[in-house]
Amino acid sequence: MFITLRQTLLGSLLWLGAIAAQAADPSLLNVSYDPTRELYKDVNAAFAAQWKADKGETVTINASHGGSGKQARSVIDGLEADVVTLALAYDIDAVAEKGLIAPDWQKRLPHNSTPYTSTIVFLVRKGNPKGIKDWNDLIKPGVEVITPNPKTSGGARWNYLAAWGYALKQPGGNEAKAKEFVAALFKNVPVLDTGARGSTTTFVQRGIGDVLLAWENEALLARQELGKDEFEIVVPSLSILAEPPVAVVDKVVDRRGTRAVAEAYLKFLYSPAAQDIAGRHYYRPYDAAAAAKYASVFTKVNTFTIDAEFGGWKKAQATHFADGGVFDQLGVGK
Amino acid sequence: MDAVLSLTRSRPGAGRLVPLLLIAAALGFLLLFLLLPLAAVFVEALRKGLGTYTAALVHPEAIAAIKLTLLVAAIAVPLNTVFGVAAAWAMTRFAFRGKALLGALIDLPFSVSPVVSGLIYVLLFGAQGWFGPWLLEHDIKLIFAVPGLVLATIFVTLPFVARELIPLMQSQGSDEEEAARVLGAGGWQIFFRVTLPNIKWALLYGVLLCNARAMGEFGAVSVVSGHIRGLTNTLPLHVEILYNDYNYAGAFAVASLLAFLALITLGLKTFLEWRYGSELAAKAPRGH
Numbered sequence: 001m002f003i004t005l006r007q008t009l010l011g012s013l014l015w016l017g018a019i020a021a022q023a024a025d026p027s028l029l030n031v032s033y034d035p036t037r038e039l040y041k042d043v044n045a046a047f048a049a050q051w052k053a054d055k056g057e058t059v060t061i062n063a064s065h066g067g068s069g070k071q072a073r074s075v076i077d078g079l080e081a082d083v084v085t086l087a088l089a090y091d092i093d094a095v096a097e098k099g100l101i102a103p104d105w106q107k108r109l110p111h112n113s114t115p116y117t118s119t120i121v122f123l124v125r126k127g128n129p130k131g132i133k134d135w136n137d138l139i140k141p142g143v144e145v146i147t148p149n150p151k152t153s154g155g156a157r158w159n160y161l162a163a164w165g166y167a168l169k170q171p172g173g174n175e176a177k178a179k180e181f182v183a184a185l186f187k188n189v190p191v192l193d194t195g196a197r198g199s200t201t202t203f204v205q206r207g208i209g210d211v212l213l214a215w216e217n218e219a220l221l222a223r224q225e226l227g228k229d230e231f232e233i234v235v236p237s238l239s240i241l242a243e244p245p246v247a248v249v250d251k252v253v254d255r256r257g258t259r260a261v262a263e264a265y266l267k268f269l270y271s272p273a274a275q276d277i278a279g280r281h282y283y284r285p286y287d288a289a290a291a292a293k294y295a296s297v298f299t300k301v302n303t304f305t306i307d308a309e310f311g312g313w314k315k316a317q318a319t320h321f322a323d324g325g326v327f328d329q330l331g332v333g334k
Numbered sequence: 335m336d337a338v339l340s341l342t343r344s345r346p347g348a349g350r351l352v353p354l355l356l357i358a359a360a361l362g363f364l365l366l367f368l369l370l371p372l373a374a375v376f377v378e379a380l381r382k383g384l385g386t387y388t389a390a391l392v393h394p395e396a397i398a399a400i401k402l403t404l405l406v407a408a409i410a411v412p413l414n415t416v417f418g419v420a421a422a423w424a425m426t427r428f429a430f431r432g433k434a435l436l437g438a439l440i441d442l443p444f445s446v447s448p449v450v451s452g453l454i455y456v457l458l459f460g461a462q463g464w465f466g467p468w469l470l471e472h473d474i475k476l477i478f479a480v481p482g483l484v485l486a487t488i489f490v491t492l493p494f495v496a497r498e499l500i501p502l503m504q505s506q507g508s509d510e511e512e513a514a515r516v517l518g519a520g521g522w523q524i525f526f527r528v529t530l531p532n533i534k535w536a537l538l539y540g541v542l543l544c545n546a547r548a549m550g551e552f553g554a555v556s557v558v559s560g561h562i563r564g565l566t567n568t569l570p571l572h573v574e575i576l577y578n579d580y581n582y583a584g585a586f587a588v589a590s591l592l593a594f595l596a597l598i599t600l601g602l603k604t605f606l607e608w609r610y611g612s613e614l615a616a617k618a619p620r621g622h
Contacts, residue, residue: 029562034578037578037579038579062562062563062564062565063562063563064560064561064562064563065561065575065578066561074478074560076461076462077456077460077461077462077463077466077477077478078459078460078461078462078466078470078475078477078478079477079478079560080475080478098462197578198578201577201578201580205582222580225580226580255473
């Protein structure tokens with residue numbers, strides 16, 4: 001009995017020792033939004049190779065993907081993310097508000113801590129049977145629009161704001177008309193998934209809807225993965241510049257002692273190698289060489305920014321997506 | 335089938351037709367809602383060939399998901415077995431204050447949505463939860479780690495063993511145990527020599543169902559998992575991830591593992607019912 005107990009204790013100690021030994025090689029957890037699965041798979045491999053060459057350490061990068069708002073909530077609830085790479089600045093602000101990230105996080109890296117951008121486009125079925133060319137085609141009766149839920153999905157919030165901004169910028173456009181326009185658009189939405197990828201599978205795999213409002217990168221990837229002959233991309237006359245930012249989670253990296261590798265990881269996103277990977281995965285890179293290399297992939301889009309049209313994410317979030325905000329007033333799903 | 339048909343032909347009439355229609359309806363229903371989806375899982379899984387199928391199953395993330403699922407079940411099922419036997423023993427052999435409450439509590443996980451079961455643990459042990467700050471201070475990770483998955487699984491599978499045993503032990507009564515006591519047996523002796531042999535098949539049945547649910551649970555574990563690839567994804571969560579990765583063949587390949595598990599469970603269950611039916615049924619007369 002006593003020997004067994006002692007053996008058990010010894011075994012546990014050895015096991016703990018093994019864990020401690022493993023801890024010498026760093027690991028990172030990147031909590032990201034839905035459509036970045038393929039992007040970060042490649043980025044992680046490239047970064048691990050570079051870190052190995054530079055520091056001789058084998059760094060393991062773990063990934064978690066889901067609706068951006070839901071992922072931010074998980075980090076707030078204790079998901080131990082070393083870095084967050086989310087769909088929009090407000091979701092990182094939400095984590096920062098709980099004291100996990102320094103308030104000035106967006107100033108720590110170039111381009112408002114946004115290593116790549118995207119925009120919102122339409123994915124339609126082959127031949128564009130409903131003749132969808134621009135935002136105002138989406139509110140026509142009988143057109144089924146697929147978008148995720150703005151409450152949980154970052155992409156959906158970009159979709160919503162892009163539609164709002166379009167309506168606002170039409171001749172005679174004002175806040176009331178924009179609200180009316182977006183309400184009419186959401187009346188045409190039969191399913192609200194929680195994340196962008198869920199909406200894509202709803203549209204592509206389950207065959208529901210006439211048009212998918214999607215990240216440009218998601219639309220290009222879906223077309224590439226699931227049939228170039230089955231889907232067409234429609235670029236509206238006006239869209240929003242979608243800026244998905246990144247940040248180190250200060251509280252977590254300081255506790256785990258991973259600040260150096262976490263910061264290097266995010267800096268790596270701006271390197272020519274990672275910018276090339278971003279372009280390959282249909283994100284618009286900032287790096288001139290990568291941008292030139294993939295220029296043919298991206299259509300020229302007229303965009304407005306969240307800062308110019310909505311006074312930044314904090315204001316847009318409070319006005320539109322907070323409980324009781326404009327989105328709630330639309331009575332979606334009722 | 336021929337025999338049935340010839341029977342109906344020899345004695346036509348509504349009296350024979352109605353049962354036949356009902357059997358046909360039941361079989362059609364089973365075919366449509368159970369066999370067809372099951373077949374679809376295997377067809378989709380093998381759509382891109384055996385190579386893709388096995389590649390999806392031996393992928394490191396799939397292996398990690400299988401290991402994690404087995405680990406979670408290996409902790410949750412024995413704990414719930416011990417709890418189930420203890421609870422059933424207490425409920426059927428003793429009269430005590432709050433017995434009805436205990437009965438209701440055992441059923442609670444059945445009546446609560448699994449998503450809520452998961453959220454309970456986030457609210458208790460999450461960083462913003464009641465015990466979150468204390469856990470953080472002591473560097474103990476429950477939520478978004480393996481312990482959280484185990485906790486959530488224990489919660490949702492808690493009633494299976496107890497619910498299987500209570501009716502049986504109630505109908506068996508305590509005569510044999512009392513006889514053993516009169517003959518001078520101690521508490522543990524009575525349990526291992528009298529009670530356990532009487533309930534063993536029902537116990538196995540309960541454990542089987544408990545295990546099937548533990549390995550197949552999605553909702554509650556989804557809430558507490560954090561979805562870290564290769565670390566906190568159980569098999570059902572891994573299926574969802576693969577599906578959303580546009581890897582449909584892989585998703586169905588992993589799903590076929592879960593389907594296999596269901597088939598094995600079903601087979602064992604049928605065997606137990608066939609072989610030990612009288613000892614499983616709560617109200618069946620006890621052959622003496």
